[in-house]
Amino acid sequence: MQKIYVLSEEDTKQLLEMDEVIEAIENVYREKSSGSGKVFPLVFHEFKRSVADMDIKSGTLDEMRVYGLKLVSWFGDNPSKGLPALSGIVMLFDKNTGLPLGTINAEHMTGMRTGAAGAIGAKYLARKNSEVMLMVGAGHQASYQIRAIQTVIKGIKKVLVYDPMKFESAERFVDRFDYKSDGIEYIPVKDLETAVRSSDIIVTATPSRKPMIMKEWVKKGTHFSCMGSDMSGKQEIDENILKVARLFADDIPQSISVGELEMGIKNGAITQEDIICEIGDVLIGKCDGRTSDDEITVFDSTGIGLQDIAAGYMAIMKAKKNNMGIEVEF
Amino acid sequence: MQKIYVLSEEDTKQLLEMDEVIEAIENVYREKSSGSGKVFPLVFHEFKRSVADMDIKSGTLDEMRVYGLKLVSWFGDNPSKGLPALSGIVMLFDKNTGLPLGTINAEHMTGMRTGAAGAIGAKYLARKNSEVMLMVGAGHQASYQIRAIQTVIKGIKKVLVYDPMKFESAERFVDRFDYKSDGIEYIPVKDLETAVRSSDIIVTATPSRKPMIMKEWVKKGTHFSCMGSDMSGKQEIDENILKVARLFADDIPQSISVGELEMGIKNGAITQEDIICEIGDVLIGKCDGRTSDDEITVFDSTGIGLQDIAAGYMAIMKAKKNNMGIEVEF
Numbered sequence: 001m002q003k004i005y006v007l008s009e010e011d012t013k014q015l016l017e018m019d020e021v022i023e024a025i026e027n028v029y030r031e032k033s034s035g036s037g038k039v040f041p042l043v044f045h046e047f048k049r050s051v052a053d054m055d056i057k058s059g060t061l062d063e064m065r066v067y068g069l070k071l072v073s074w075f076g077d078n079p080s081k082g083l084p085a086l087s088g089i090v091m092l093f094d095k096n097t098g099l100p101l102g103t104i105n106a107e108h109m110t111g112m113r114t115g116a117a118g119a120i121g122a123k124y125l126a127r128k129n130s131e132v133m134l135m136v137g138a139g140h141q142a143s144y145q146i147r148a149i150q151t152v153i154k155g156i157k158k159v160l161v162y163d164p165m166k167f168e169s170a171e172r173f174v175d176r177f178d179y180k181s182d183g184i185e186y187i188p189v190k191d192l193e194t195a196v197r198s199s200d201i202i203v204t205a206t207p208s209r210k211p212m213i214m215k216e217w218v219k220k221g222t223h224f225s226c227m228g229s230d231m232s233g234k235q236e237i238d239e240n241i242l243k244v245a246r247l248f249a250d251d252i253p254q255s256i257s258v259g260e261l262e263m264g265i266k267n268g269a270i271t272q273e274d275i276i277c278e279i280g281d282v283l284i285g286k287c288d289g290r291t292s293d294d295e296i297t298v299f300d301s302t303g304i305g306l307q308d309i310a311a312g313y314m315a316i317m318k319a320k321k322n323n324m325g326i327e328v329e330f
Numbered sequence: 331m332q333k334i335y336v337l338s339e340e341d342t343k344q345l346l347e348m349d350e351v352i353e354a355i356e357n358v359y360r361e362k363s364s365g366s367g368k369v370f371p372l373v374f375h376e377f378k379r380s381v382a383d384m385d386i387k388s389g390t391l392d393e394m395r396v397y398g399l400k401l402v403s404w405f406g407d408n409p410s411k412g413l414p415a416l417s418g419i420v421m422l423f424d425k426n427t428g429l430p431l432g433t434i435n436a437e438h439m440t441g442m443r444t445g446a447a448g449a450i451g452a453k454y455l456a457r458k459n460s461e462v463m464l465m466v467g468a469g470h471q472a473s474y475q476i477r478a479i480q481t482v483i484k485g486i487k488k489v490l491v492y493d494p495m496k497f498e499s500a501e502r503f504v505d506r507f508d509y510k511s512d513g514i515e516y517i518p519v520k521d522l523e524t525a526v527r528s529s530d531i532i533v534t535a536t537p538s539r540k541p542m543i544m545k546e547w548v549k550k551g552t553h554f555s556c557m558g559s560d561m562s563g564k565q566e567i568d569e570n571i572l573k574v575a576r577l578f579a580d581d582i583p584q585s586i587s588v589g590e591l592e593m594g595i596k597n598g599a600i601t602q603e604d605i606i607c608e609i610g611d612v613l614i615g616k617c618d619g620r621t622s623d624d625e626i627t628v629f630d631s632t633g634i635g636l637q638d639i640a641a642g643y644m645a646i647m648k649a650k651k652n653n654m655g656i657e658v659e660f
Contacts, residue, residue: 002339004336006660008658008660010659040373040375043386043388045370045397047397047425052428054423056373056399067375069386069399069401071421073423073428073429075427078427081427087428091433093384097405097413098382098403100417100419328338330435
């Protein structure tokens with residue numbers, strides 16, 4: 001009799017460790033660049049314009065021996081009924097046999113894999129002596145980004161938190177942030193320009209549709225991990241920054257159509273040829289990341305389904321090893 | 331805390347009743363023809379040519395208030411390892427909230443919904459006074475087809491079973507068929523031509539790649555439900571039958587690309603304009619089915635993902651009502 005794992009959000013919180021997720025996502029980028037990781041065509045359906053939609057992202061990680069999909073639904077009216085607007089579910093299959101491995105709640109896992117992506121951008125592209133991180137956006141994703149960055153950048157001394165809507169959100173975020181690390185100061189900030197001027201690593205995770213960070217404020221050697229833009233029309237940083245920066249993406253076609261690089265290309269500030277390469281190409285040594293301490297680097301992370309497949313697979317492997325989660329006859 | 335249902339193959343065997351599945355699949359065809367049922371683009375990936383592949387079929391049934399997907403994997407080397415070559419899993423979501431409803435083993439359910447489809451073809455297109463059914467193919471699917479036909483065609487007196495590979499398979503099938511009905515004779519047959527000449531309803535469910543049934547053998551008023559062709563190149567009946575028959579499909583574009591009608595169109599025996607309509611159009615009264623007792627009718631059923639969504643949804647609703655299956659925190 002066949003069995004599958006069913007992992008709840010609570011299970012994923014217990015099973016997933018940030019350093020391990022970062023390692024898994026690095027492998028995803030490597031597989032994508034070497035060709036063993038393949039992204040299948042996206043399925044998207046809008047039930048009601050700007051109110052309810054769903055998408056199915058799927059793909060295979062042939063080295064990891066797993067394939068699968070994530071279905072994410074967004075129902076904008078849900079919060080008024082006391083339900084979450086966003087929900088997601090991952091399904092995984094054994095690449096050796098095609099048999100189902102399990103079903104995983106995608107909510108916490110998506111936060112983890114997105115945090116990992118931002119940190120991988122910083123790990124491979126930021127200056128080695130980076131000390132100050134600026135988190136732009138104090139929402140749900142900020143916590144994952146900070147956890148991940150302090151996992152990979154050991155020299156971090158200060159984390160500045162800025163909220164584009166109101167200062168109180170940044171204050172409250174810092175108060176409640178559960179993963180404070182010894183030797184790091186966490187500081188809510190009111191003035192974005194001053195914060196940008198003093199930062200080595202800037203992570204943006206907002207739903208912004210117009211640039212918040214101006215080129216004049218950015219010091220030499222700054223690294224940006226731009227996490228917020230995942231839909232056409234979104235933009236977080238001044239396209240003049242893109243003009244002078246070394247540009248990297250998780251998936252070039254997706255960055256051009258929905259990522260941070262989209263508006264820069266549409267407005268003519270940059271062209272597709274200005275994108276150095278995908279981050280996976282840096283990881284496998286096919287392309288250079290940062291080449292000097294003076295350069296500004298930008299990693300445009302739009303998110304790919306393979307990240308969910310890898311994170312979910314790790315959760316199932318750990319559940320099996322530690323006898324956690326629920327295994328159900330199928 | 332959110333919960334989802336997980337229904338195993340065993341659960342679906344206990345939960346699904348053929349008459350109810352038939353009703354659900356009729357509603358699928360109605361929704362498809364009225365426009366409230368929508369099929370999303372197919373995702374297909376071949377891991378290794380002719381050895382291993384997977385597809386994701388998805389869609390929404392807006393009237394039924396459910397959407398979802400079925401992922402089916404085919405790993406041809408599995409039987410040599412003692413594993414099933416084909417495996418599938420269905421995931422369903424509440425159309426009102428986007429929240430996941432459950433995960434269902436698709437194996438038995440696919441048999442049921444395919445049986446239901448063949449029977450709906452007969453119910454709406456065969457002569458009302460049909461008495462003899464011929465089942466061509468004595469494989470896994472034959473049992474579901476016969477169960478479904480005897481559910482909807484009350485006048486059936488004889489079921490002939492023919493296996494294109496060997497007679498013994500037909501004999502063994504009849505011996506082991508678990509759903510024998512009082513007043514019906516079940517007869518394995520050796521000679522296909524004689525069987526065709528005496529049959530009112532012919533259901534084909536084989537992997538054939540060349541026509542098995544010739545036009546000269548077919549008597550006036552015969553109905554065909556062609557279930558076997560679901561891949562380019564497959565063909566079960568002589569294309570000269572298509573020339574003189576009233577033709578119906580579950581999904582016209584799919585029939586033309588992979589169904590029984592494909593080869594007839596490719597060989598020039600018929601054109602796309604010869605297809606009367608989709609079966610759903612008959613069910614909603616938009617188009618006439620059979621118009622006289624002399625006509626030959628053909629229903630080309632290629633299978634659509636919406637059938638799995640409807641059958642799975644019924645299984646979950648019944649599990650909830652009867653307190654069956656497993657409900658898991660998610």
